[in-house]
Amino acid sequence: MEDIQDGSDQDDFARGDFVRGEAERRAAAGDFGYLRELGERLADGYEEASARARTYGEQRAHVVRVLALTPGRESLTELMRLVDGKRSASDSRGLASFLAEHQSTDDLAAAVFGRPGVGATDELGPCLFHELLLRGADVAGIPRPRSSHTLAWLPRRLRDFEAGAEFPRRSVSGSSYGLGTGMPAEGRVDPPVPRTADRSALRNSATREVHEAIVAAPESGDWGNADAWVFQLDEALDPERVPALLPTLPMPCTDVGTTARFEVARTPLGDVWRPLFASASMGGIYGGGVGGAYGRMWAWRSMAGLAGAAPGADAEEVERLARATTWFRFEADSGWFHNEIGSDYGIAALSPDHRRLAVLAATDTD
Incomplete structure (x- = not known):
């Protein structure tokens, strides 16, 4: 068997026709040890070239960053x-x-x-x-x-509800982020403790298309987990009853028992849009987000799904429905949530006719 020497011509290795032809010739001759050595050399070369490419990419990105900033x-x-x-x-x-x-x-x-x-x-x-x-x-x-x-x-x-959007702060030497996903300070309507242990008989009716729309913002930002539910109500539900209903719904994010923390706030549309935008645009712990422009796009898509807009609805129709929807934010000490500041949020949307309740829960966990 003829070994591959360290001084082998790297130009030959870079030629696909040489490697393919040589591999087939050696196999026909039964020289399988040569093929193994050839594969090892190619693997080493690939790792070296990949490391060099990463270095070039990082340095190139820094040059672009310096010029842009x-x-x-x-x-x-x-x-x-x-x-x-x-x-x-x-x-x-x-x-x-x-x-x-x-x-x-x-x-x-x-x-x-x-x-x-x-x-x-x-x-x-x-x-x-x-x-x-x-x-x-x-x-x-x-x-x-x-x-x-x-x-x-x-x-x-x-739009007025898009005011106050948060952005990362970048310099040549570093970046800082602050995700505005915490519970709003006003509008608290926490259900009294102890809560009922009975679970609601309502069932999730979200289609795949609606589910994808609702979770679009956190998923585009690579948050750890996001889920969505839609409950069709038998009769119109008074918004005052939503806080008591939420902990009873068949969702793992609200499975907290009768005394654990369950916070609810009735909120304006802006307090819903901002965490959607933040989770999409700036991303989660392991993702850099999609930036402001597409963060806006995915925040609107999640808002559309929560508000019950029909697929293909234009922005004007989505805005009309969103403004007529009754919005709630919630957090809970369930095992589903991460329960760290800036890492969780829950949104509930009661439709204008009060007969549809949509829920989004997002947590930035592994």
Whole structure:
């Protein structure tokens, strides 16, 4: 058997026709030891090349970060030359978030939206438009997303309930995050203790499509677990009865017994939209989120599912239903929740006709 020597020509290994031909020739000759050594050398080369690629990727990302977070038109111009020249140089969603945080609207209008050769497939522009909108910037001179783009479904004006959205704070040297998912301080309507031990006879009627819509925000942000339920009520339910009903519903997130902590607050729409947006845009412990633009998109989708909007409903219809819905936030000391600040939230939505109760529970656990 002829061993593969350390000085073997690496160019030969890089040629697929050489490896395939040599492997077949050696197999036919019964030289299986050579094949094993060949496989070992290729595996070593793959690991080395992968490590080098990761290093290049990390260093490239840092260069993009420095350019994006350094305010000024000159840095923006060079960044756009890099991004346009090397399409693999950045993720458009993450880059849009960086730029909206650190660059002026005037400089962005000139260097990003006004650069030559921007095509119909450009993803940076639509993401950046919504990142700026969410931050309250004046977008009068910023091009709207084209009608065929996914983000064109979203309203082109910021709604009042979207005010106060939280964003990560980034610098060249690091980042900090603060997820606003804690229970609101006002509107508390906790059911009295001890609560009834009887479980409700209601059953979950959520279809797969509705379930996917409701959990869209936390799942897009890679939260540890999210689940959704929809209960069709036999008769109209007074909103005052929702806090007592919630702990009895057949859901693992509310299985807490009769005396454990179960907190409920009747909340305005903004106190529902913000945790949805935060969990999607900034993500969970092990995920970086989808950024502000798509975070807005998935927050609206979850809101639509909770409010009972029909599939394919436009943003205007979703908003109409959401404003007419009665919203609740809840937390509980059940085994399903993680029970750490910023790692759990529950949302319940009573439909305008008071005959449908939808629930979303999310926890950022392993």
